[in-house]
Amino acid sequence: MTDFRERVKGAANLLSLVLVAPLVVLFWLLRPISREEHLFAGFSQFLSLIPGLSGSYLRVAFYRCLMARCDTDNVIGFGSLFSHRGTELYGGIYIGPQCNIGLSVIYPNCLIGSGVHILSGKGQHRFDDPAIPLRLQGGEYRKISLGENSWVGNGALIMANVGRDCVIGAGTVVTHDIPAGSIVVGNPGVVVKSRYSDASQRSDP
Numbered sequence: 001m002t003d004f005r006e007r008v009k010g011a012a013n014l015l016s017l018v019l020v021a022p023l024v025v026l027f028w029l030l031r032p033i034s035r036e037e038h039l040f041a042g043f044s045q046f047l048s049l050i051p052g053l054s055g056s057y058l059r060v061a062f063y064r065c066l067m068a069r070c071d072t073d074n075v076i077g078f079g080s081l082f083s084h085r086g087t088e089l090y091g092g093i094y095i096g097p098q099c100n101i102g103l104s105v106i107y108p109n110c111l112i113g114s115g116v117h118i119l120s121g122k123g124q125h126r127f128d129d130p131a132i133p134l135r136l137q138g139g140e141y142r143k144i145s146l147g148e149n150s151w152v153g154n155g156a157l158i159m160a161n162v163g164r165d166c167v168i169g170a171g172t173v174v175t176h177d178i179p180a181g182s183i184v185v186g187n188p189g190v191v192v193k194s195r196y197s198d199a200s201q202r203s204d205p
Helices: 002-033 036-048 052-066
Strands: 104-106 144-146 182-185 190-194
Touching: 002 036, 002 052, 036 052
Parallel strands: 104 144
Antiparallel strands: 182 190
16 A cells, blocks of 8 residues: 555656646746746746645645755645745645745745745845935845744744754744744744753754
């Protein structure tokens, strides 16, 4: 039975690659006359609207072709958006519906609830000079990492690195790097407990 399921999944992945191939070609044709990240985000918005498991297969297939990394055994929910081709999605990841994922690396076996936002760091928008419109002050993108085997609850906002084996409570706002094995809640997020009996025995990826 397991072998049969793997064959079915393999066939579905292959079919999905065939179906998204025209979109991948169109992306490369439009790339010379477009801003790459805006173009990528536009394709992501289109693909996010395909419902059901078939939508997840198509999204994964497209991102396998264009992202820095996207493994085949990931699930990407309806309405979830990606804004950067440099994002890396390792294997066994579940991303719930209506998420917004910025520049990031998500390590294996992470679970991400619905409505989660992973920002490209805290410095995306500068606001130092009140005489200059905010939209003209620019910013800096930083690749945020979510450690292996971490769980992020619904509606959380992540703008700093999260270590492996962490639990981020629903609605938590992470503004500073979180050590491995932490349980984090609140706004701003604070570590309320460690999942390790001896945290010194474990380290981040």
